[in-house]
Amino acid sequence: MKGRIVLAVALLLGATAPAAPPAVAQVHNDTVEDLPDAPGRETVFYACTACHGVKIITQQGQTAERWDATIDFMIERHGMAAPPEEDRRIIVAYLAAQFPSKQKGYSNPFLKK
DSSP, X not given: XXXXXXXXXXXXXXXXXXXOOOOOOOOOOOOGGGSXXXXXXXXXXXXXXXXXXXXXXXXXXXXXXXXXXXXXXXXXXXXXXXXXXXXXXXXXXXXXXXXOOSOOOOOOGGGOO
């Protein structure tokens, strides 16, 4: 009974649930060697794995333009610190070369004969 009274009083006073804890970086055991060996590997590893594991990178396949737009998205949506321009250029070049777009162009299936 006492618990119900406390709850009722809390609701009447406008008590809210505690705020969710701040987001934390995903824990992973990845190493630099988990990415293909090519120029820019270390820059990509340390820039990207501060927030997520290598697997999310290796599952993607995008053009340089889309990789660049992905960086913008992560900055705007997830609060990623914007990398210096030279690092950004290195990151985009590495990702586009190592994980290129898997699409070979859109082909409308309804136009095939």
